[in-house]
Amino acid sequence: MGYNATVFAYGATGSGKTHTMVGNSEQPGIMVRALNDIFQAVKDSANPEQFTVTMSYLEIYNENIRDLLNPSSGFLELREDSRGRNIQVKHLSEISTTSTEEVMCLLQKGNRARTVEPTAANKTSSRSHALLSVTVQQTSPLQTVDKMKSRIKHGKLFMIDLAGSERASQTKNRGKRLKEGAHINRSLLALGNCINALSGGAHYVNYRDSKLTRLLKDALSGNCKTVMIAHVSPAAVHKEESRNTLLYADRAKNISNKVERNVLDVSYHVSQYRNIISELRDEIARLRSKMKEDRTHLGDASNEKGEKLKILRDQIVSTFREQMRLRRRLMEYDSRLLSLSAEAERQHAVISQWESKNNKLYKNNHNTLTRWHDRRPNTEPDFDVDREFLNMEDDGPLQMAWSELSFIEKEQEQYAELRASTEHELEDCRQRGAALENELPSQISSEEERELLALMCRVHELEVEKMALQSERFIKQHELWRRDLVIFRYDRQRHLCEEIITRQRQLMEEGCVTLPQDLKELYRIYQQEIHASTYTDASPSYQSGVPFSSYTRDKGKLPPIQPSAEPLFHRSMRYTADHGSDQAGSDDISMRTPNR
Structure with a gap:
């Protein structure tokens, strides 16, 4: 349909996030099931050849980004434009896939490269955040009369398995594991702060505290449908983590995004x-x-x-x-x-x-103009009609x-x-x-x-x-x-509106109509706008030079509407200059008569 969507699992360590998102061969997780549904929908469509599906898989380990489909590439850089809108990972591999079996092989390859270590709280603890990105694009011709355009629908699905929050007293981590837990907790804290700021309606949200929040910026506040799966543990020792998870989930429900379809019509x-x-x-x-x-x-x-x-x-x-x-x-x-x-x-x-x-459309010679307008430009003219028309x-x-x-x-x-x-x-x-x-x-x-x-x-x-x-x-x-x-x-529409305003003003003055105060105020604002545009575009001195107060005090009339300095039909399009300069030195194209 052309929408962006995000699904991410949040919760304490050992609460089942990886099982929900990745699963195993007997019980596949959301990642495998979602991709299976995507390929099934493509297969069931009328034109499967119009669809292209690509995927990328990365992890954030100790605030460093690694490509799980190409681990030998080392740590990758996170890039964004000057406005901070377009965020990309440099040199991240994006692989085109055509079947669920191919996706399963790629996911297994990425999961084997993911950093997983045992702790006292979890024997298979994820030591990094994993992000799977799936892009689906459909290119189809528009069913219009001219059939001169094609429509591109572009959608992205992000599925994220977050590492769980940890307490050193429970995990018994030391050395390298302790450093990993500190990075995990720091990034999850930055994510929680963003959720708190967005749910509270803050004008500024700090996404730059962590690479995780920078990658999730569009998912949290952009053009994206987002689902947060909150994981809690039934163990009493995790009651504080469970409480914090439910609190963040409740605040995340208050975040609303305006989602639009990514549809582009291409000539x-x-x-x-x-x-x-x-x-x-x-x-x-x-x-x-x-x-x-x-x-x-x-x-x-x-x-x-x-x-x-x-x-x-x-x-x-x-x-x-x-x-x-x-x-x-x-x-x-x-x-x-x-x-x-x-x-x-x-x-x-x-x-x-x-x-x-x-105003020729409202005069008695309407039929004459209609005949002139209906005549094709390359046909011989009717001289009787032309003579009558030339008298205008x-x-x-x-x-x-x-x-x-x-x-x-x-x-x-x-x-x-x-x-x-x-x-x-x-x-x-x-x-x-x-x-x-x-x-x-x-x-x-x-x-x-x-x-x-x-x-x-x-x-x-x-x-x-x-x-x-x-x-x-x-x-x-x-x-x-x-x-x-x-x-x-x-x-052209602006000129027509000014003509309508001028005629309405003349009718009110000729009929000695008493003007309401709010209408006088609107005319005063309108005249100020004209004076300001004239001063900015033409010269420091106004062309009319008479304030509105003098009209209302001395004459009891509305101020005149300033005529346009340049008629609409005397303006030249950008095409005349650009195309003329481009074709000046060409032997293949002529501006007036093409070479045969």
């Missing part, structure tokens, strides 16, 4: 770029596998065979570069088509703004908008044709490359030739990485254009 062109890069990497892997094939029938290479290999190598390099060029051109065409769609939507917004500004004052922006729409439609048709032609060329190039690859194994006869072709593959890999960076740049540009359009719409 189709982003996935398309990734598919292109994946195809290129598959081609490189296929080339490498063909070079490693056993060729027992080959003997010593002759000069003639070496010449053939050189020609074949040059042809493969040329074909690969041609494919790179065509794929890059496809990316540029897709980027251009997307930007044209955004620009067309902006021009439609300009037309709507012009109509609402000039200040229709220059509207004519310019329709002209831009006509040009945009022609551009879209031309780029669509170019894209189809480029796809056909790319398919032909792929077929030629496949034929050359089939000839490659029979031509390689020495280790030096293999090394040379391996270097060629490395060069191709660098080209793929370069293309990946270019696709990321295109994605960021599209996001900037989309945000500009959102700002454009908000600006």
